[in-house]
Amino acid sequence: MTDQHCPGFESNKTLKEVRVKCPECGKEWEVFSDEITKISKCSACGAAVDPKTCTIK
Numbered sequence: 001m002t003d004q005h006c007p008g009f010e011s012n013k014t015l016k017e018v019r020v021k022c023p024e025c026g027k028e029w030e031v032f033s034d035e036i037t038k039i040s041k042c043s044a045c046g047a048a049v050d051p052k053t054c055t056i057k
């Protein structure tokens, strides 16, 4: 009984916020790391932003 891995639980544990910056207007906001693969919409200008490519540290 060593295989007690639950991938969903593991990704929950490592969930964190990632800062994203809109390349169009410069607005910054945060997405959760499990949403980084989804296109995010800038609330200021409405641009579709890919969090993976617009992350700031």
Ligand SMILES: [Zn+2]
Binding pocket: 022, 023, 024, 025, 026, 027, 042, 043, 044, 045, 046, 047
């Ligand atoms: Zn924007």
